[in-house]
Amino acid sequence: MPVNENVILLDIEGTITSISFVKDTLFPYVTRVLEEYIEKYWDDESFQQDLELLREQAVIDSNVEGFVPISTGDNAKKSVINNVLWQMTNDRKTTALKQLQGHIWKDGYESGLLKGHLYEDVLPVLNKLTDLGKKIYTYSSGSTKAQEYLFQYSMYGDVSGIFLKYFDTKMGPKGSETSYTNIASEINVDCSDILFLTDVVVEAEAAVRAGCNSILLVRPGNAPLDPEKSSKFRTIKTLHELLEAK
């Protein structure tokens, strides 16, 4: 069997989806519609929950350099917009930002403006792995809703059925070992039965510290890997290599 582990846990951006789709399509979409979205949904319960998370995050962030506070009263909407834009400029992976982004992308996917990008090897290989009895999950900084929309409205149609469950930063940050033990206990397997695929060495290292195995993806447009730090890991260019004998 080319892959020993029974669980394949996939990072999204830089692993099965291009970084360019996230940075040049998804993020600019949020920047473009943010003001209109906040005006339209301000009083909705779903947005008020997102706002509560953003306010909680703002308390945590108050000492971060360049922090943009969220105010109450007349300036509240403007301050939320500025806080979100500040977080996005710094590519922060806070659960609060990611939850809001996921909700904003929903409209874009439903209107057909956004189509989730997947590298062409992803579906054939994941289908093959599923046929071999492997269980497929994702773990991304993007919220579980953002992940679900990306697969539901992908460039290949609705492919969400391939994935048994999506995990996000509610499991913990991707550079933290405990996030991987949390995921293992959520799906009731031992870490050693999980193969985590990612483009980021720090994430691979955290997964390995937790007892998982990890392989690095080298996709076009990814940041170059540090040769020394990445040398401990197998690197592959497409998922097809998972099906080849090692």
Ligand SMILES: CSCCC(=O)C(=O)COP(=O)(O)O
């Ligand atoms: C699920 S698509 C949105 C991706 C995103 O917002 C992000 O920050 C990428 O994180 P990843 O952990 O998939 O590299």
Ligand SMILES: [Mg+2]
């Ligand atoms: Mg990634």
